[in-house]
Amino acid sequence: MIGLAPFAHVELVILIPLAAAALLALLPGYRLTARLNVAAGLLTFIAALALLFAPHRPPGPYLLVDDLNVVFIALNTFVGFTTSVFSASYVGHELETGRLTPAYLRFYHAMYQLLMCAMNVALVANNIGLMWVAVECATLTTVVMVGIYRTHEALEAAWKYFILGSVGIALALFGTILVYVAAQAVIGEGLEAMVWTRLIAEASKFDPALLNVAFIFLLLGYGTKVGLAPLHAWLPDAHAEGPTPISAVLSGLLLNVALYAVLRFKMLMAANAAAVAPGPLMVTMGLVSLIFAAFMLYRRRDIKRLFAYSSIEHMGIITFAFGMGGPLANFAGLLHMTMHSLTKSGIFFAVGHVTQAKGTQRIADIGGLTETHPWLGWSLVAGVVAISGLPPLGIFMSEFLVVSSTFARAPLLAIPLVLGLLIAFAALFLRLNGLAFGEPRGHDHPVKASYGPLFAHLALVLAAGLYLPPQLVAWFQHVSQLLG
């Protein structure tokens, strides 16, 4: 990978989307801007790949690339790129049907790149203050994009997301301040006491009581953004009412970014022996989210809402796995996170075209997709098979690892875990049956779908289920060790 070496600058994954956002805000025309959006996504992904293969530079006071976040960055930029490809065909249809005007489209593209920029900053931040600012910025950009259709429901969803998201980031800031106060007593005043690499080095000397309170605030604050129950209320509405590419990015990426923030602070807690173990808190929140979301799946009448609740369910599983800790559970958590990002954004690509073809999001009005739109219908079936954890796809493997590591260490916890998985599985198949098979129902608009991103995601998930390259396994194992 010598050819990529000139791209191996951490600043590039921030500056490319930022420059693209500025450019897209100024340029008119759908064809040009949609292509530019894709090109910026591709360039950012190349820069991230270069980071992945280049040796890491020593961390600065603001930016950091280590083995943990490089996984997140690569995943983030990859899904960001494929979603921009999907988005190009999606917004083309929205322009034709008049749901989006050219002015809003320009705004949409600029915001899309700004969101990518903010998420990348949050991932490479070595400073807990900078990380917080980046997560806030990502929240703001998604809020305006959720409300972009300006219907009753879209505005209400954006408002709810806004208020709950603001409360979440406010709590996270209080937690960040408390971490600083704890660090200041040891490291001294100033910038150094917010630099994560310094914090983790000195964490064992911090006041444990202060860290405990700080972690509660951070878990609740960033947990709101992860969509953990009971702080999830914004998530289904935001997914259902915004443009579908945004649903894909929210589920596939933004939830991960918030979870990444929680993980960084969890590592800080783990480095201090006297502080309370963060694991049980995360295990509890994860299990509650999983079981709650599994039951909520049954009563969904809206197809995007259905998969939004499925995202809550999977974020619950991932939080549970990271809460269990240890090499195997962390490995399972990382793998599940990757697989969920790929599968769920893939499902949203399919759902986006399905809702355009049928002109509705109501599950009752969509039926017999495999007959009317075989490619879309069967992709949706494949996506649901993958997301509900059937072999031989990737999620089966990661869920299997989560369950088996739980059985080995805490068999009692495995009972509610397996129960939640089975309930969600049954609910998804119940809905899928009506959507994909039986008598064709609903309208039938022509749709120019872009299958490339959809098939790429499904192929990756299938490949991961059949064969994980040993290099990837070694890498994930190494990161699992870091997570502790």
Added chain:
Amino acid sequence: MPNLAFDTAHLLAGGLVLVSFVLLYQDRLTALLNVYALHALVLALAVAWQANIQNAPHLYVTAALALGFKAVIIPLALRRIIERLGIHREIEAVVGIGPTMLAGMALVALSMVVMLRVTVAAAPIAREDLAFALAVVLLGLLIMVTRRNAVSQVVGFMSLENGLILAATGAKGMPLVVEISVAFSILIAFIVIGIFLFRIRERFDTVDVVALDQFRGERR
């Protein structure tokens, strides 16, 4: 005189908690906005005092922002919005004033117990400031959950945010405080512009969020 420095900081931070309580029992929107302006004024004084005793001139920027933006511009803008929307009427609270005040007292007691106990090692000024700041944050949350009206929820959020700025300035030498306060001001400006641009009243015929809830959930 170190005692004067400490006592004044203590007084101003305590004053902020007191004004938060006054916010809790307002039952008219215009009065609520007036009290919020007072809240921001007290915050500006507290931050300016911290800038003085910490010899941190950059904190004056945060203080000036609190004074100019939060104590003057935002209340004026919100007042214009409620006049345009014609909602001077009483605020509908979910819970009565009595229970709300009791809950508020319990929250203040909780934040004192929690924060004073865990910050034994911190400097006394930071310690008191953090305890008061948490009280202001929790009271802000209480305002948000006990009000149904969108504008008063925003006021609750803004008072919560004032508590955070108090905490950030109280933590001595914390970097990025000014940047964070600017980021928060942008956030608040977004919220206010959001109410105005989305014309929640026109769209929903009320800024009462119960009405928003009717659109919630599945489309039937």
